[in-house]
Amino acid sequence: MTRYNIDVLFERLGIEVSQLREEFIRFAVDCGVLRFGEFITKAGRTSPYFFNAGLFNDGQSLGTLADYYADTLLESGVSFDMLFGPAYKGIPLVAAVAISLARKGRNVPFAYNRKEAKDHGEGGVIVGAPLKGKVVIIDDVISAGTSVNESVNIIRNANATPGVVLIALDRMERSGKDDALSELSAVQEVQKAYDMPVLSIANLDDLLGYLAKAGASPEMNQYQKAVKAYRDKYGSVN
Template sequence: MANGESPSLASYKSKFLSDCVSAEALKFGTFTLKSKRISPYFFNAGLFHSAKLARSISAAYASTLASANIEFDVLFGPAYKGIPLAALTVDKLGGIDPKYENISYSFNRKEAKDHGEGGNIVGASLTGKRIVIIDDVITAGTAIREAIEIIKREGGTLVGILVAFDRLEKTPSANDDDGQPRPSAIGEVRRQYGIPVMAILTLDDVVEYLRGIGTEDDIKRLEEYRTKYKASD
């Protein structure tokens, strides 16, 4: 199929996946992760720094939010990676539907400013607002929990979290090959806070997309990895 598009994936997912592969933000091979797992693929959203790719990732974030049917007022981008993602996505949302024209973005400073307007928050106030956190990934969940505490402290209401990629794999353990079911980091956040945690792409999307462009060996390795480390949620 042209450009590796999959008829079973939403068009924005196929487009984003194609751009990820072209930019080598999504690569297939053998990679050692921080968890020491040996993964047949690697996703790096940090490579979306050119104008073309920034447009691609922000359009994919905006399309995912628009399809989620969540009412919100502010996109909150945790420092530092979330800052450009929030700003770019707000711009794209305004072009999707007029109802998003008044959506704002906001982000936190790592250190409070003690002059001028002061405080930790830059952009829209979070007080009394419905907030969606936007970030690249959730690995251990520590950064997301810090962002949630900021929103709570500022008087906002968290209504959702949006990330670029969900590996759908269980959290690591001391005996990682014990075969025991465990939730994913995203699953733990979802259950702890009772809010939707969305992703532009998941490992399932990657496997489906690879059926159109990959080798049988690539597909087999991804499917075996998914089976071995699949989360319980």
């Protein structure tokens, strides 16, 4: 398996990533997108935190989020020709990131898919620019990898190359059921299956770092302990 680590990529460019990641975690908390408490995940686990990128639901927060995506992608040094956003959450994300990249001097085409093929007008399942070259798949998180699998198939069927996946938060959580946990996280499984990098703006370790700096209040200490215990139980091995 080829290992990809965004910190290594950034270090090669002499770029410090901790500040961007820390700022993003704080931004997500301030927007109410990253919350603490007790939440049931898709895997049926009780998680002490919940990240819902759909709550970046106004122009200012979505624009700021897109800037974080764009900065992470540009600073990684990964080459790319265009962007693809899987329906549905990936649709506003890919458009916003394309705008942010253009403002930063990198104007690239983007496309997204429909859930159902359109049988009139332009038809088909792809909206936007034709898929070609090395494509960045933009999504919020990777849970089971289903969205990525569908995106890879769509891109390959268009004779383009899925080059990298870019997400907001890597939960660094082992996939599978509790009685049969994989050694790998969903992100690591995608990297292994497709031999391509998955970049994230921030990850669970960054969240723990934020909580450690957030203050010594009993509430924050409680959250920090709960998230660390969750990481110890479900965190990916590698």
